[in-house]
Amino acid sequence: MAQTFGVNLRGVIDLLSHHLYSSPRVYVRELLQNAVDAVTARGLLEPGAPRRITLECPEHTGDGTLRVTDTGIGLAEDEVHALLSTLGGTSKRDELGFARRDFLGQFGVGLLSCFLVADEVRLVSRSAKGGPAVRWTGRNDGTYTVQVDDSARAEVGTTLTLLPRRDCDHWAEYATVAPLAAEFGSLLPYEVRVVGATDTAVVTSGGFPWTRVDGETSAEHRDRMAGYCKAVFGFEPFDALPLEVGAAGLTGVAFVLPEGAHPGARQAHRVYLKRMLVGTSVEGLLPDWAYFVRCVVDTSALRPTASREALYEDETLLAVRDALGGRVRDWLVRLAATEPERAGALLAAHHMGIKSLALVDDELLGLAERWLPYETTRGAMPLRQFRRSHPTVLYTPDVDEFRQLAPVAAAQDIGLVNAGYAYDTDLLRRIADRDGPDTARRVDPRELLAALGRPDAATEAALADTVRVATAVLHDHDCEPTLREFDPVSLPALLIADADGERRQDAEDARADADPLWQDLLGHLVDAGSGAAQRLVLNTRNPLVARLAEVADTALLESAVRALYVNALLQSHRPLRPKDTAALTGSFLDLLDRAIGH
Numbered sequence: 001m002a003q004t005f006g007v008n009l010r011g012v013i014d015l016l017s018h019h020l021y022s023s024p025r026v027y028v029r030e031l032l033q034n035a036v037d038a039v040t041a042r043g044l045l046e047p048g049a050p051r052r053i054t055l056e057c058p059e060h061t062g063d064g065t066l067r068v069t070d071t072g073i074g075l076a077e078d079e080v081h082a083l084l085s086t087l088g089g090t091s092k093r094d095e096l097g098f099a100r101r102d103f104l105g106q107f108g109v110g111l112l113s114c115f116l117v118a119d120e121v122r123l124v125s126r127s128a129k130g131g132p133a134v135r136w137t138g139r140n141d142g143t144y145t146v147q148v149d150d151s152a153r154a155e156v157g158t159t160l161t162l163l164p165r166r167d168c169d170h171w172a173e174y175a176t177v178a179p180l181a182a183e184f185g186s187l188l189p190y191e192v193r194v195v196g197a198t199d200t201a202v203v204t205s206g207g208f209p210w211t212r213v214d215g216e217t218s219a220e221h222r223d224r225m226a227g228y229c230k231a232v233f234g235f236e237p238f239d240a241l242p243l244e245v246g247a248a249g250l251t252g253v254a255f256v257l258p259e260g261a262h263p264g265a266r267q268a269h270r271v272y273l274k275r276m277l278v279g280t281s282v283e284g285l286l287p288d289w290a291y292f293v294r295c296v297v298d299t300s301a302l303r304p305t306a307s308r309e310a311l312y313e314d315e316t317l318l319a320v321r322d323a324l325g326g327r328v329r330d331w332l333v334r335l336a337a338t339e340p341e342r343a344g345a346l347l348a349a350h351h352m353g354i355k356s357l358a359l360v361d362d363e364l365l366g367l368a369e370r371w372l373p374y375e376t377t378r379g380a381m382p383l384r385q386f387r388r389s390h391p392t393v394l395y396t397p398d399v400d401e402f403r404q405l406a407p408v409a410a411a412q413d414i415g416l417v418n419a420g421y422a423y424d425t426d427l428l429r430r431i432a433d434r435d436g437p438d439t440a441r442r443v444d445p446r447e448l449l450a451a452l453g454r455p456d457a458a459t460e461a462a463l464a465d466t467v468r469v470a471t472a473v474l475h476d477h478d479c480e481p482t483l484r485e486f487d488p489v490s491l492p493a494l495l496i497a498d499a500d501g502e503r504r505q506d507a508e509d510a511r512a513d514a515d516p517l518w519q520d521l522l523g524h525l526v527d528a529g530s531g532a533a534q535r536l537v538l539n540t541r542n543p544l545v546a547r548l549a550e551v552a553d554t555a556l557l558e559s560a561v562r563a564l565y566v567n568a569l570l571q572s573h574r575p576l577r578p579k580d581t582a583a584l585t586g587s588f589l590d591l592l593d594r595a596i597g598h
């Protein structure tokens with residue numbers, strides 16, 4: 001025979017009330033939510049019925065309790081059993097179990113959050129549908145009592161009384177409840193009042209703060225939005241974009257951060273669901289690339305998680321994310337067309353997000369190309385500008401390589417772009433895909449070598465010995481010397497990597513460490529290649545290099561070549577291998593020894 005699960009009520013109540021929600025503060029939200037739903041339900045039945053919700057704090061009630069009264073639909077005795085006394089019992093789903101559009105609640109567990117702060121909850125209610133008033137008392141051990149008592153309450157509606165636990169008194173105080181009610185409920189459609197000893201706060205304000213009010217000029221609206229953003233997020237926005245996604249019943253405003261937000265920064269949006277605050281740092285409302293935008297929205301179609309503190313990642317949320325991302329993107333494109341200066345400043349401030357979007361969006365690719373500055377041998381400038389004087393954009397995919405090649409390229413009048421930062425190389429590849437392979441190309445260091453002039457025969461002859469010694473010394477470092485004359489004169493030597501040679505060198509290094517089986521195979525690879533992995537290009541225009549021709553002492557020549565090699569290697573920012581470090585130390589000490597003399 002099939003048996004049903006036994007349920008330990010106290011355990012379930014503890015689980016739901018203490019572990020579903022992140023903080024006891026949410027009990028205020030759940031109370032407001034039930035009261036709002038009850039008022040809404042009554043309004044559907046009796047359009048002219050009063051719509052009031054009042055929270056009376058212990059300072060006012062005088063007996064240590066918090067009292068929440070609403071003029072809502074109330075509950076009859078059978079409903080009290082079916083809804084209040086049943087976990088998961090809710091009046092807010094339709095026959096098929098779907099959450100009904102007009103209501104905030106849907107899970108039938110919210111009332112349990114009262115047990116976060118109270119041991120006992122008392123309810124007195126009179127239903128708008130008729131019948132006598134009824135009393136219900138629930139305790140955190142999972143027991144409850146129901147009593148029909150027609151004298152308990154004359155008017156239709158519900159009063160809920162919380163007896164705070166001894167250690168939770170502060171959760172019921174006016175100083176806590178009034179700000180919490182304001183935070184969660186300021187946009188609710190009915191008047192919510194919090195009463196303390198002498199103060200009364202009406203926490204609801206009517207319309208959405210982002211809706212333009214009658215008679216407000218667009219400049220006034222903009223100023224008001226800037227003030228609202230400052231109050232909510234703490235920054236002066238670069239701009240405020242109205243948001244509207246009809247299909248998701250969404251309205252709101254998106255604020256663009258003024259400068260350099262970090263791309264890894266968490267998106268933190270303020271989300272209201274049917275006018276009740278879900279959370280102040282809800283994620284996933286915008287695509288990742290829009291990390292520089294913060295939204296405040298109200299929506300009726302997105303689904304909250306049961307704790308009501310985050311959004312459920314479903315198809316609707318995906319569609320909303322797409323729609324809002326599209327809105328931000330269109331705004332960017334329009335800004336670039338109408339206010340190019342401002343757009344340029346914004347794009348420069350948020351270039352990471354824009355670049356990541358430009359990888360998949362042609363229009364943004366155009367904006368990135370027109371506005372985002374790149375480091376080039378002609379100074380910092382957008383690619384569009386660079387392309388005007390360089391039909392083919394030569395770029396290095398590596399910052400270190402750029403640092404090393406740029407001075408030489410600039411002196412030879414070769415334009416070079418540093419595409420070593422995030423997304424840059426991919427963007428240049430996209431531009432080449434769009435406009436043709438000749439538009440942008442990774443520079444091959446060897447083509448730079450080809451652009452450097454050969455020294456005259458006399459210079460070559462004078463340095464023949466130097467080259468011979470250098471060839472022997474550099475062999476150990478898988479490097480070959482070459483003589484060229486180039487600017488800048490101050491640069492004695494340039495180290496250029498040869499991709500084929502590098503691969504061969506890697507294989508050779510691997511062979512040294514590999515077991516015999518692999519050594520053979522790697523040996524084939526090593527032998528198949530030709531040429532060294534690197535080339536040390538000695539600049540014959542440099543006075544130091546020129547003077548090497550006069551050095552007769554071979555040992556000194558060797559140290560000088562080693563020193564030039566290591567110096568060029570350091571400038572290329574490539575890692576030093578143990579033999580390079582040894583060359584650095586050896587040549588330095590030898591030259592020092594010679595400089596000091598005997």
Ligand SMILES: Nc1ncnc2c1ncn2[C@@H]1O[C@H](COP(=O)(O)OP(=O)(O)OP(=O)(O)O)[C@@H](O)[C@H]1O
Nearest residue numbers: 034038074083090091105106107108109110111158
């Ligand atoms: N102030 C009230 N007036 C009338 N009915 C109420 C009131 N508070 C609670 N109820 C009834 O008790 C039911 C259970 O409330 P509870 O807060 O536990 O869940 P819910 O609001 O339906 O869903 P959720 O878990 O999403 O809040 C409600 O569906 C509602 O029918």
